[in-house]
Amino acid sequence: MTQIRIAGFGGQGVILAGVILGEAAAIEGLNVLQTQDYGSQSRGGHSVADVIISREPLYDVMVTKADVLMAMSQIGYNGAIDSLREGGTLIIDTDLVKSDREFIGAPFTRLAEEKVGLALTVNMVALGYLVAKTGIVKKESVEEAIRRRVPRGTEEINLKAFRIGYEEGVK
């Protein structure tokens, strides 16, 4: 079983990233649970998506000790860092987050702006990086999940962002 938590602020697309990751696992026939938590503001408040993936039947309801924490902003990091277990993988947006724990990461927001051309796709860039680094699901499963979940007409740009993040993770 792998517990993954993605944390950021409202507007970064944290929840959608969690849903797509969960859908990818479901496509592969794995057992998966996805939940979310967010403040009432549409933009700016905290936003957390939990995804738990397992081959066995899943009874857990929430992430208790995350194996992977991806923090897309400092506010997300501050709120979620205590849930990362010792030895767990910490992924951060290196431009936006400061941490004194061991981490891996890349400047997701900058990559989204400069390489994709749309800052709004930061969540797909970050997701690509996470999938490359953890191998928790197959690249193809995520791409299929993206096609199913993103608003019609935005599939291409979201796939582009995902692949850019994935390549960054593979480097």
Place this chain on the structure above:
Amino acid sequence: MYLESSYKIRDKYLRTDMLPTMFCPGCGIGSVLQFTLRSIEELGWKQDEVVWVSGIGCSSRVPGYVNFDGLHTTHGRALAFATGIKMANPDLKVVVFAGDGDMSAIGGNHFIHAIRRNLDVTVILINNFTYGMTGGQVAPTALKGLKGTTAPYGNFENPFDISQLAVAAGANYVARWSVFNYVQGMNSIKKALQKKGFSLVEFLSPCPVSFGRRNRMKTAPELIRWYQKITVPISKAKKMSPEELEGKVIIGEFVDRDRPSLDEEYERYKERAKKLMGWEE
């Protein structure tokens, strides 16, 4: 006007094993029920196609006495139940029989919305200015000054004009008469039953025991004479000043239009949905 023998109407439309009714001597509900049954007879409706719905109160007991499918529901909610019945099976004809307290107080919200939606239903409303079943408490329709057990010194609130409310909310047909206007009453009921969309026929109806007694009108004839005094036909009311109309109740047909009914609109909605989703045949 030719009237069928009442025995014929009784035998065809009343559930004899549910009689006697619980109505008091002098109550106007029986008359209004007769008008309604005669109208249904004249229109030649199939009894199996009609469903009567009511709330709680003396008027709401009516479905129990008539030989049709009937749903005697909770206080004020008849129109909400009726919405479910009509929308789930639009082939059924729905008649709602209720009183003024039930419909305009606790049922006010459902009343407004059923009219707003233009639900295809006919409401026969008994307005006796009181809550008769429970002993004569004051109702939102009671004119100022009238007495009820909960306003023993004379009603201090402004009354609802239910018919005007229905017109403003968008009903297709609204009329108000008193029980002694039986010719106009039956004609209105016939019009209302045939009209698609929301139709309301309101009847000022005597309640000697709960209402009349507390207002110095112990008998039905006294109440009916009082109705004759306070009611004014629309044509006459147009020429009267607001001061002259104080304490008067206007009777007549207030509106007669043909806006599309809820089930007609929903049919179009379904077609729209199927088209948008690419589901057409």
Place this chain on the structure above:
Amino acid sequence: MRYPFSVGRSDFIQGDEAIARAAILAGCRFYAGYPITPASEIFEAMALYMPLVDGVSIQMEDELGSIAAVIGASWTGAKAMTATSGPGFSLMMENLGYAVMTETPMVVVDVQRGGPSTGQPTLAAQGDVMQAIWGTHGDHSIIVLTPATVQEAFDMTIRAFNLAEKYRTPVVLLTDGEVGHMRERVNIPDPDEIERIYRKIPKSKEQGKYPFRDWDGDGVPPMPVFGRGYRAYITGLTHDERGKPKTVEAEIHESLIRRIVDKIEKNKKDIIDYETFDLDDADVAIVSYGIASRSAIRAVKILRKEGIKAGLLKLNVVWPFDFEMIERIAERVNRIYVAEMNLGQVYHLVKEGANGKAEVELIPKIGGEVHTPKDIIERVR
């Protein structure tokens, strides 16, 4: 029959969405509702699907109107449902009793949230259990189902409709904001493989004339649906078998109410559903239901690894309640813990059932966070 969502395969969807799809697959063709967090998604899904399957989805002016419209629709022969949360559920109580008294099949979904009053609209709770069972006035018995996963939300919705039709009664599907909004993989069966029960219809005009007589001896009268010539009279007043109001004769009231209550109580074996985890040789039993039971399953596994013989009784139906089963468990174990997201509701039922044969303790949790396995383990150790 074409469905507006995929069938015969699995999908990754929210609990609320699963409930809507299950309802449509079960044959529900009438939905009336009012917006309320966290149940609005059920309404929105029904609104999307109903027009395509020639059903009705309508937004009523309030929850009282919603449940009333559902009951009305059921009397025309349609399978009907509404969904709400705490505040709306409170408003529905009177008409829920009307559905019990008139023996109307229907499903009410309560997606529980923090209460009382407006409370915590976006967080889960299990505080409506007693209200679901006892909330409407007068003596009655009602069926209350409690799913814990999205798959169960799907499966139990279909079961809810079948039980409602079989016993001519309203059924409450008591879920919560957590199950409603979480996403899990759900197997959506082939529509042809789904068992659907439909209510008994009168076999003759004579049967239709007596809509409340126990013709078949199983406590469930055939339902004289409107528009087919039965000329049924349905009222919430105490009535005889004909439907005639008879409010002052004690025997009539007693025989009517006892039959309505026995319909559910005497069929406990058929209605009750539960699962056990490591309960057979347990020294300590945990009783739980709904979302909290998931953490309890994990807790039992961890306790067993520590050498503590813990076992779990996971209730899928909280009413009718099997008091005898609790007593048998109490005879075998030392302690029973009840883990629920409220200040003690099923706890009292368990305590009554244990009949003094074991100590019963409550592991409550309110505030919107689900029990963690640790919450349960620390109390049991």
